Amino acid sequence: MSSKTSADNKKKLQVAIVGSGNWGSAIASHIGEKVRSSGKDQFEEKISMWCKEEDVDGEKITELINRTHENKKYLPDHKISDNVVAIPDLKEAVKDADILVFVVPHQFLKKTCEEMKGNIKQNAFALSLIKGFYVDDKTNDILLISEVIKNTLNIDCLTMMGANIAKEVAAKVFCEATIGTKNKEHSTIIKSLIDSDKFRLRFFPDVEIIEMLGALKNIIAMIAGFSEGLECGFNTRAAILRLGLREMIEFCRLYHKESSYEIYLESCGMADLVASSLGGRNYDSAKKFVQTNKSLKEIEEEDLNGQSLQGPGTAEEVYRILKNKNLLDRFPLLRDAHLICDQKIKPKQLTDNLGNHPEFQTNQQ
Numbered sequence: 001m002s003s004k005t006s007a008d009n010k011k012k013l014q015v016a017i018v019g020s021g022n023w024g025s026a027i028a029s030h031i032g033e034k035v036r037s038s039g040k041d042q043f044e045e046k047i048s049m050w051c052k053e054e055d056v057d058g059e060k061i062t063e064l065i066n067r068t069h070e071n072k073k074y075l076p077d078h079k080i081s082d083n084v085v086a087i088p089d090l091k092e093a094v095k096d097a098d099i100l101v102f103v104v105p106h107q108f109l110k111k112t113c114e115e116m117k118g119n120i121k122q123n124a125f126a127l128s129l130i131k132g133f134y135v136d137d138k139t140n141d142i143l144l145i146s147e148v149i150k151n152t153l154n155i156d157c158l159t160m161m162g163a164n165i166a167k168e169v170a171a172k173v174f175c176e177a178t179i180g181t182k183n184k185e186h187s188t189i190i191k192s193l194i195d196s197d198k199f200r201l202r203f204f205p206d207v208e209i210i211e212m213l214g215a216l217k218n219i220i221a222m223i224a225g226f227s228e229g230l231e232c233g234f235n236t237r238a239a240i241l242r243l244g245l246r247e248m249i250e251f252c253r254l255y256h257k258e259s260s261y262e263i264y265l266e267s268c269g270m271a272d273l274v275a276s277s278l279g280g281r282n283y284d285s286a287k288k289f290v291q292t293n294k295s296l297k298e299i300e301e302e303d304l305n306g307q308s309l310q311g312p313g314t315a316e317e318v319y320r321i322l323k324n325k326n327l328l329d330r331f332p333l334l335r336d337a338h339l340i341c342d343q344k345i346k347p348k349q350l351t352d353n354l355g356n357h358p359e360f361q362t363n364q365q
């Protein structure tokens with residue numbers, strides 16, 4: 001008589017991580033460890049991680065990762081679980097995957113999806129960790145990352161956003177994240193794959209809002225960095241976070257009028273805004289922009305060793321959307337962030353004008 005259980009007979013799910021930067025490497029390792037510790041019956045132990053090939057200290061980055069179990073370029077000083085295998089060929093990395101975890105900087109997503117088209121399993125589904133969005137060339141309006149993934153690959157796409165600074169997740173200190181999905185079966189699978197004592201998940205159906213918040217907080221984090229560069233202090237920074245959160249909510253409500261406050265108070269909203277405005281790359285670079293007078297592009301090249309700032313691109317996209325809707329004056333922080341990045345106005349102009357924010361005009365005695 002066979003001693004096989006039904007779990008043995010059930011086909012295990014294969015996971016591929018599409019991306020291997022700072023966050024990509026950290027989440028790949030978390031997933032690798034989670035699968036090993038409690039997911040062996042449900043998931044294949046080997047996790048494929050697509051890694052764009054490049055040379056690091058005379059060695060191919062994929063070979064370096066697979067030899068040392070560390071991504072010395074994008075996540076130095078943190079070991080990656082050794083069941084994560086870096087694969088340089090995108091099609092090879094994703095072809096057998098049931099779950100595709102997207103975590104490339106947002107400017108590379110469309111090309112990555114195009115290359116994957118026709119090379120993935122029909123019943124696969126995606127989870128996007130990418131913070132950013134596009135402007136649709138036809139409508140001049142917002143085009144979400146999850147929509148690009150869904151439309152290009154014809155698969156379901158969940159989103160995961162939250163206060164998740166990669167090196168802290170890699171150091172295994174507590175954090176939480178928000179999953180957006182309306183698909184119960186997929187949310188149950190993602191809970192088994194990622195949720196742990198040190199990385200708690202909460203689930204909501206508001207996929208679009210969760211994704212928009214993840215992108216918008218990068219813009220407000222840059223403004224917090226500008227104010228810190230100007231040595232404005234904690235009171236001003238706190239005011240920027242409050243006014244910024246207000247604008248983030250109003251922006252989301254352009255698309256989801258009836259959304260309740262609950263979602264904005266989750267990790268994807270207030271918590272990510274706070275974490276990113278204390279210690280994110282967009283915050284740090286914006287602070288340095290004020291202190292050095294270098295452009296953000298120069299700072300990114302000098303300081304980030306190939307990592308990518310998402311704030312400046314998203315600020316430009318939001319500016320375009322608001323301009324097209326004739327709403328720039330209702331969103332002065334979102335508007336001015338782009339003008340500062342583009343060196344059209346000085347950061348001080350923004351901080352000097354905080355007292356004229358529309359928020360103060362609608363609440364006067």
Ligand SMILES: NC(=O)C1=CN([C@@H]2O[C@H](COP(=O)(O)OP(=O)(O)OC[C@H]3O[C@@H](n4cnc5c(N)ncnc54)[C@H](O)[C@@H]3O)[C@@H](O)[C@H]2O)C=CC1
Pocket residue numbers: 019020021022023024025051052074103104105106108112129130131132164165166167306307308309310
């Ligand atoms: N780093 C963090 O703490 C967090 C990042 N995120 C989000 O995750 C996404 C990915 O961020 P990271 O993993 O930090 O990336 P990163 O900022 O470390 O970017 C480097 C990665 O981009 C890849 N890359 C460079 N050129 C490319 C190209 N032409 N095509 C495809 N890939 C290319 C590199 O190979 C490398 O894997 C972003 O949207 C970011 O906002 C979200 C939460 C935390």
Ligand SMILES: O=C(CO)COP(=O)(O)O
Pocket residue numbers: 131162163164165166218221272275276279280281282283309310
């Ligand atoms: O999204 C992040 C933390 O949740 C990281 O933000 P940065 O890209 O600004 O580092």
